[in-house]
Amino acid sequence: MIEVKQLQKAFGNVNALNGLSFSAPEGEITGLLGPNGAGKTTCLRTIYGLLQADSGEALIDGIDAKVAPLEARKRIGIFPDKFGLYERLTAREQIAYFAALHGMQGAKQAEAVAHVIERLDMTAIADRRATGFSQGQRMKVALAQAIVHQPKHLILDEPSRGLDVMSTRILRDLLRELRQQGTSILFSSHVMQEVAALCDKVVVIAAGKVAAQGTTQELCELTGESALEEAFVKIIGTDEGIAA
C-alpha cells in the first residue's frame, strides 16, 4: 500500500506539489494521469525519498522514506523516468547488480535473475552487453531490474514512452500479472489510452494536486462524458500537454 498524504513541495517560487493526497492499494494498478509539469515525477521521487517534501508524508506500507529511506526502498521496485544502462555489462549482470543491492545473494540471486529473464522473454539478449540494445530491449532490462527482487510495490514513471507495440504489450501483460499476485502498482503517464487500458483507479493530477480520482467509469460519470479523454479535459480544464 502506497499512501501519499498532503504533500507540499516548492522549487523556488514554483509549487510543484500542492497538497497532493492519494493511495495505491495492493492488487490494484493506480494511474497518475496529468499533463506535463503537473508534478508526477516530483511526486514519485518524493515517494522513494530522493526529494524531501516540504510538508506532508509519503508512506510505503506505513514507512516514510524521509524517516527510513532504506526500509522504504527495500519494499519497492522502480522503473525510472530515464533509465541508463551500463553499456559494458551484460543484461544478466545489470539485473544481478540490482538484485544484489536488494540483498539477494548466491543461488537465490541467480535463480531470481534467471526467472525474470525468462518471464520477460529476454533469454536471447541476457548475456550480451547492453551496447547496441534497442529501446525495447533496454526497457526490458530496466523492467527486470525493477522487479527482480519481487517487490510488493512497483512504481513506474512514464513506462511506455518510446516503446513499440510489442514492448508495450509485454509491459501491460506483466503489470496485470503482478497485480494478480497482489503487488500494488503505481504508474505515471500522460497517455490516455494506456491509463484507460490498464488502470483500476485513475488519479488525475493538475498543478500539484488531485483534480479528481476514481475508476475510468466514475470519472466519466462525474463529468457526464462518455470518453475518458473528454472527461479528463473537463477535469483539468484544458487539453494542453496531453497525448490521446
Place this chain on the structure above:
Amino acid sequence: MSNPLLIVWRKELRDALRDKRSVMAAMSYAFFGPLLMAVAFFVLISQLTDESDVGINIEGAEHAPAFIAHLQRQGIVEREKPWPDGQQPIVLAISENWAENIAKAKPIEVTLTADFSAQKQRTDINRVERAVQSYSNQLTYIRLQMRGIDPGIMNAIDLVKHDTATKGSRAALLMGSVLVFMLLSVFFSGMNVAIDISAGERERNSLELLLSQPLTAQQLVWGKALAASCFAIFGGILSVVLIPFIFSFLPLHNIGISIALGWQSILLIIALLFPLALFATALQLFVSFRAKSFKEAQTYISFLLMLPMLAVFGVEFSRVKHQALYYLPITGQHQALLDIIKGEALQWLPMALSAVATFALSALLLMLIGRMLRSEKVVFGL
C-alpha cells in the same frame, strides 16, 4: 557479498576493467612516463660524459707548436667542420710573440673568444680553459725548478675535496623528478574511472535509479571510491616497479649515480601510495560528481591535477625544508619518498601521521560527497 559497499565496488571494478580506455589510461601513464624520463636521462648522460674531441678555431697555431700538441693530447683540436647554425664559434687566439715571451718568461696573451652563456658549449669551453690552465701550470713548474725553487711553494693551500655525497644522495637530485612520476601516476591512473563512475553515471541517466536503491549514499560513494582507487594504486605500483627496472638500463654509473631500490624500499613506497590513491580518487570524485557530463568533469579534473603537481614541483624547486611538509598529504609522501631514495634515516612517525592525515582527509571528502548526493540540488541540478 551482502554489504552494498562491496557490491558496488565489485560492479564498478568489473565495469571499469572492461573499459579499454580506462585500462589503457591507467597503464600508459605508469609505463610511458618513466620511459620518456629514461630517454631524456640517456641523452643527458651521454652529453655529460662526452669524451670526443672538442673542435675549436685556433688562430696563430704556427707560433706555438708545443702548446698545440698539448691541447691535442687534451682532446682539443682545430675544427674542420663548419659551426652549426646558431652556435657562436669558440676561438683561441695565440699572440705572435709567443716564442719571445716564453724565452723572457713573461706572461703570454692567449685570447679565448666564445659565447660564455651558451649552455650547450659550456662543457667545451670549460675543457679548453682547463687545458690552457694545465699547460700554464706545467710551464710555471718548469720555470721554478730551473731557478732552483721548489714548485711546491706555489701551493700555499692544498684544498682537498672530500665528496660526502653518497651515490644515493647524488641520485636523489635526479630521482627527485622521477619521484614526481610515482606520485602523479596515482593521480593519473584512476582519473578515467573516477569520471566514468560519477559524471558518467549522471550522463547515462543511471544515477537517479542507483540513488533510489536500498543503500546509503556513503556506501555507494565508498564502493565507487575504492573501485577507482584500485586503478590508481595499480598505476602507482606499476610505475614504482617499472622505474627502477627501466633505469637499470641507463649508464648511470658513468655520472657517479646508482639507483638501487631494495624490495623493502619498493614495498614501503607502495604502502605509502595506498592512502594517496584513496585521496586522489576522493578529490576526483568530489569534483566530478558535481559535473553534469563526462566532458565537464574532464575539464575540472585537469585543473585538479595541477594541485599535486604544484605541491610536488613547488617543494622540489623552491627547496623548501619545513617539518610541516612531512605531515601533509602529498608533500608528506613526497618527503618520505625522497628520504627512501636518498637512503637517509626514515622518519617513521611523520610518515605514519601523514598517511593517517591523508586517509582522514579522504574519508572527510567522501563523507562530503555522500552528503552531496543526498542533496536534491546536486542530484537533479535544481
